[in-house]
Amino acid sequence: xxxxxxxxxxxxxxxxxxxxxxxxxxxxxxxxxxxxxxxxxxxxxxxxxxxxxxxxxxxxxxxxxxxxxxxxxxxxxxxxxxxxxxxxxxxxxxxxxxxxxxxxxxxxxxxxxxxxxxxxxxxxxxxxxxxxxxxxxxxxxxxxxxxxxxxxxxxxxxxxxxxxxxxxxxxxxxxxxxxxxxxxxxxxxxxxxxxxxxxxxxxxxxxxxxxxxxxxxxxxxxxxxxxxxxxxxxxxxxxxxxxxxxxxxxxxxxxxxxxxxxxxxxxxxxxxxxxxxxxxxxxxxxxxxxxxxxxxxxxxxxxxxxxxxxxxxxxxxxxxxxxxxxxxxxxxxxxxxxxxxxxxxxxxxxxxxxxxxxxxxxxxxxxxxxxxxxxxxxxxxxxxxxxxxxxxxxxxxxxxxxxxxxxxxxxxxxxxxxxxxxxxxxxxxxxxxxxxxxxxxxxxxxxxxxxxxxxxxxxxxxxxxxxxxxxxxxxxxxxxxxxxxxxxxxxxxxxxxxxxxxxxxxxxxxxxxxxxxxxxxxxxxxxxxxxxxxxxxxxxxxxxxxxxxxxxxxxxxxxxxxxxxxxxxxxxxxxxxxxxxxxxxxxxxxxxxxxxx
Numbered sequence: 001x002x003x004x005x006x007x008x009x010x011x012x013x014x015x016x017x018x019x020x021x022x023x024x025x026x027x028x029x030x031x032x033x034x035x036x037x038x039x040x041x042x043x044x045x046x047x048x049x050x051x052x053x054x055x056x057x058x059x060x061x062x063x064x065x066x067x068x069x070x071x072x073x074x075x076x077x078x079x080x081x082x083x084x085x086x087x088x089x090x091x092x093x094x095x096x097x098x099x100x101x102x103x104x105x106x107x108x109x110x111x112x113x114x115x116x117x118x119x120x121x122x123x124x125x126x127x128x129x130x131x132x133x134x135x136x137x138x139x140x141x142x143x144x145x146x147x148x149x150x151x152x153x154x155x156x157x158x159x160x161x162x163x164x165x166x167x168x169x170x171x172x173x174x175x176x177x178x179x180x181x182x183x184x185x186x187x188x189x190x191x192x193x194x195x196x197x198x199x200x201x202x203x204x205x206x207x208x209x210x211x212x213x214x215x216x217x218x219x220x221x222x223x224x225x226x227x228x229x230x231x232x233x234x235x236x237x238x239x240x241x242x243x244x245x246x247x248x249x250x251x252x253x254x255x256x257x258x259x260x261x262x263x264x265x266x267x268x269x270x271x272x273x274x275x276x277x278x279x280x281x282x283x284x285x286x287x288x289x290x291x292x293x294x295x296x297x298x299x300x301x302x303x304x305x306x307x308x309x310x311x312x313x314x315x316x317x318x319x320x321x322x323x324x325x326x327x328x329x330x331x332x333x334x335x336x337x338x339x340x341x342x343x344x345x346x347x348x349x350x351x352x353x354x355x356x357x358x359x360x361x362x363x364x365x366x367x368x369x370x371x372x373x374x375x376x377x378x379x380x381x382x383x384x385x386x387x388x389x390x391x392x393x394x395x396x397x398x399x400x401x402x403x404x405x406x407x408x409x410x411x412x413x414x415x416x417x418x419x420x421x422x423x424x425x426x427x428x429x430x431x432x433x434x435x436x437x438x439x440x441x442x443x444x445x446x447x448x449x450x451x452x453x454x455x456x457x458x459x460x461x462x463x464x465x466x467x468x469x470x471x472x473x474x475x476x477x478x479x480x481x482x483x484x485x486x487x488x489x490x491x492x493x494x495x496x497x498x499x500x501x502x503x504x505x506x507x508x509x510x511x512x513x514x515x516x517x518x519x520x521x522x523x524x525x526x527x528x529x530x531x532x533x534x535x536x537x538x539x540x541x542x543x544x545x546x547x548x549x550x551x552x553x554x555x556x557x558x559x560x561x562x563x564x565x566x567x568x569x570x571x572x573x574x575x576x577x578x579x580x581x582x583x584x585x586x587x588x589x590x591x592x593x594x595x596x597x
Contacts (some may be wrong), residue, residue: 012104019101023050024169029098034058036091043187049166057143062114068121074100088309102130109145113138125396164480168526172473175211180273182207197471213469220253223342250338255300260293264518269570270304278320284332288339409572414559421550423559430586438575439548443565445576448539458507459489467517474522484533513545541574
């Protein structure tokens with residue numbers, strides 16, 4: 001086929017596909033325009049997850065009448081004017097393609113007025129073409145309404161997720177900008193319901209209370225100021241940290257070691273108050289928590305990196321969510337040190353006063369005995385303990401994958417318990433070390449799986465209902481998933497604002513773990529394509545927060561009962577998450593290790 005220049009309409013739709021991925025992409029571009037325009041009050045409204053309507057209004061400087069039409073032309077911007085400006089970008093937007101991309105795949109109405117004008121200008125754009133422009137009464141600022149997103153690109157509509165999922169993406173995005181700019185007031189309406197409103201008083205902590213809820217906010221520790229401030233002027237000097245380099249400053253909040261989640265979705269990263277995604281910085285935060293939180297868990301952290309604009313390139317991704325640092329190692333070190341210092345100084349972890357000991361049968365008999373059965377044992381004051389057995393080269397690493405999952409566990413004789421985490425048992429061919437938490441997870445998982453198949457999951461009504469505060473992005477999902485949660489034994493109802501009332505939970509679950517379990521289930525649903533709860537993963541979350549914990553002393557009878565129940569499971573060698581429940585040291589391995597062979 002001959003080479004030809006694409007028609008402007010086709011080129012615009014191709015370009016729009018890079019910028020406008022979903023309704024949240026539209027909200028992002030419009031919010032950034034509002035912030036760059038000097039707005040202090042920004043309100044967002046969506047209907048049907050943003051597919052039917054997205055409306056963003058602000059009290060910024062507005063657009064002069066002569067420039068309103070030009071604002072929708074591709075590559076028209078007031079943010080930069082020369083090539084040198086690309087090396088010193090201080091605004092959120094700069095490419096001049098957001099409005100053109102949005103207008104190419106929707107029907108847009110803009111109402112804008114500058115304070116010096118008596119009246120505003122209203123502009124109507126459909127499919128990238130201006131169809132109407134006239135004078136209109138308006139307050140100073142800009143109001144943009146985006147209707148019928150992707151109405152002229154039906155293929156894109158097929159990739160849209162459920163309404164609740166798209167709404168949660170919008171709420172999470174607005175929450176990020178509210179955290180980055182606590183001095184601005186944000187107000188979000190979803191289908192006419194107020195889901196987020198921030199005070200705009202400049203207090204980051206107050207915004208975190210609104211976004212995450214009081215329970216989580218109270219477990220966050222501010223990264224305290226150290227060293228003389230020399231960060232960009234838009235960073236509050238009261239919360240700066242000088243770390244690794246005088247040019248890199250880390251601010252924000254870090255979660256206490258007791259606050260951790262199953263996914264990274266609670267790590268929010270900003271560079272000069274621009275919300276970004278960066279694997280290296282996420283890894284730096286997780287490195288700061290190494291040995292402090294359990295393996296496989298992720299911290300809650302809000303981190304803003306302030307540095308000179310010339311030290312970071314923000315023009316490396318169509319959505320500007322990825323950046324490139326001139327000195328990535330320096331930035332990594334600054335973040336890791338600042339977060340680590342904050343966590344250790346302000347939320348220290350108590351060291352163990354003595355080494356591991358073997359608990360004898362006489363001591364077990366003095367412990368309070370609670371039957372295992374369907375209920376998990378109460379959580380002891382020792383707390384959770386993340387343990388990893390170091391396997392020596394002489395003994396070798398057991399290959400759990402070679403054990404058929406259908407193979408029944410042999411009869412075992414319980415000998416004792418190590419570090420209140422692992423049960424020692426003797427089998428026909430050697431020694432078994434059994435992770436009590438993983439083993440109990442497998443037992444409860446198969447019990448709940450059988451109940452769920454029979455559509456009869458046992459539920460316990462709480463004598464005193466629990467109140468939990470949910471993060472903003474989870475509140476809308478809870479209502480959409482109420483029936484699915486009920487099928488797993490939950491009875492949860494809104495209780496005003498961001499608070500929910502939990503009246504019933506699965507019979508196996510510990511009430512102290514309810515808030516964390518519900519949060520994990522909602523996070524998983526938000527990241528799924530259809531905003532539904534997958535059966536097996538939901539059961540895995542429930543049993544994780546129901547099973548015996550590491551650091552919990554078991555009596556001899558309790559340990560025996562746990563092993564007998566594990567022997568009767570269909571897949572005793574792994575927990576529902578795929579982690580091994582036991583390590584087998586064969587008689588031959590033991591003899592070799594002691595030089596008998």
